[in-house]
């Protein structure tokens with residue numbers, strides 16, 4: 670199994686991020702302009718997963734002023750690199766980072782019928798907290814999930 674490196678994205682990663690975004694989502698996509706904003710001005714960080722210096726996945730996390738809740742906003746892995754635990758590794762790194770920043774919880778939204786993504790989050794101790802009817806651009810329902818951080822974890 671190839672080694673996966675986790676790194677913070679910078680503006681130099683914009684093209685790679687757009688490539689992953691365009692090949693992973695049909696609707697609710699971030700535009701180049703929005704992604705640039707995420708990288709430069711938003712209260713957010715983006716973690717990348719890289720294999721042999723190739724960026725294969727990203728995770729965007731919003732970090733509003735404490736004591737507000739952090740939000741795992743977007744997560745995507747290039748198709749040819751899926752089902753080998755890369756998303757799981759990114760989530761675990763994001764959660765560790767959030768805890769070290771002092772957050773006590775993290776929310777996210779996921780498509781209700783995306784059983785695979787939901788199971789990834791459940792495995793990482795997220796719980797379903799709210800049903801979101803017609804949440805997505807294409808009218809699909811969503812679910813809000815929440816992860817609470819134990820003080821001693």
Ligand SMILES: CC(C)(COP(=O)(O)OP(=O)(O)OC[C@H]1O[C@@H](n2cnc3c(N)ncnc32)[C@H](O)[C@@H]1OP(=O)(O)O)[C@@H](O)C(=O)NCCC(=O)NCCS
Nearest residue numbers: 693744745746751752753754755756757779785786788789
């Ligand atoms: C959802 C998504 C991020 C998952 O990424 P991923 O890297 O494939 O996720 P993982 O490999 O960590 O986990 C996926 C599955 O692979 C399995 N897996 C993990 N490590 C594995 C390994 N070494 N070998 C085989 N399978 C493995 C996991 O158990 C999981 O199985 P499950 O679906 O039965 O629960 C990816 O499919 C994606 O980018 N989808 C399109 C974008 C999207 O919908 N993002 C929104 C998510 S809210």
